[in-house]
Amino acid sequence: MPAIAPDRRELLLDAAQALFAERPFDAVSIADITQRAGVAFGLVAHYFGSKRGIYVASMQAMADQLRAVRDRPPEQDDMAIALQVGIRRHIAYLEEHAVGFRVLMRGGIGADEEVRQIVMKLRWEGAERVMMALNVNHPIGPELYSAMYGWVGFLNESMLAWLEQKAFPREQFATMIIVMLAATLRTVITMNPHTGIDPRLLDRLELGS
């Protein structure tokens, strides 16, 4: 059976991701993208309308891939371990796609409102996945809301700093993120005891890491 050829839309998205990660938005032309993808010039307009259209779509594609990796169901039922597996997968994916991650986070190639929305949605979904696993009460209290945004900010910023140097193992970095999640949630429980989070789950989350 012959390998299935990636479709041309896919080839264009891959080329766009690579180019927008290398150069500012204004320094990438439609011709650059179609040449890299090895397809006809007119196809960017056909599939995406414009250069901005393929830019937004390429950022959306990266966010979708990250979401798919993070949300793949874990193999076991233990919630503490499932959370750890999810966080470690997320971090491994970011390491593999470090350039694209930097572009998404820093918006260095043109602060596009639509891309900003894609990133904000992705952030909050990550926090929501964690809170779902922890069985938090709804509605989410304001302390937990603020703190979970904080933890996602911790993860993203410390990850960018870690990627600069990679001076200690990823396993250890992931452990730091998991321990900081437990610390974040313990702080919230102290501020507001009505979160529904079981502190024993946090002990196991931390220990198992």
Next chain:
Amino acid sequence: MPAIAPDRRELLLDAAQALFAERPFDAVSIADITQRAGVAFGLVAHYFGSKRGIYVASMQAMADQLRAVRDRPPEQDDMAIALQVGIRRHIAYLEEHAVGFRVLMRGGIGADEEVRQIVMKLRWEGAERVMMALNVNHPIGPELYSAMYGWVGFLNESMLAWLEQKAFPREQFATMIIVMLAATLRTVITMNPHTGIDPRLLDRLELGS
């Protein structure tokens, strides 16, 4: 004694900060800025060269003000209390200048490389101030480097979420940030015992808050 009139450069910067906080970069004209400032149209070119020039200068001015507030020497010598005072001042300033803070963080009005540099410098200086107060060993280990970026990310992201709702007191928010600093540094000490940070200082930092 008559009040000293703010100079025209100052008036322009204030007007630019307010307008760029309200509207995207492209939706603000030089005429909008000079009208708001009540000065002649030609003065933007005279002082700042261009619209981009006054945009970058207005972001730089905000960063400088924040730095001045944060770095004002505290009135007492106790290092744990001095740190708490510095962090609380920083947070109070961000609350007072919430719109500008959001613009600086989200880059929603045009991702300008120069503005990005201003923000990144401001972030790391904040982390450095904290580490100076804690007497950390130099060179800074990679775990501490990554974790301090993480803590600054926690502060900024949780602050943006807190500002959306303001559903619990600022005092309590500041305490959360201080407790998370202690948790961050404890985690680093576990990973790398050669930071030079005295764990007893962290106990006092947390307790006194």
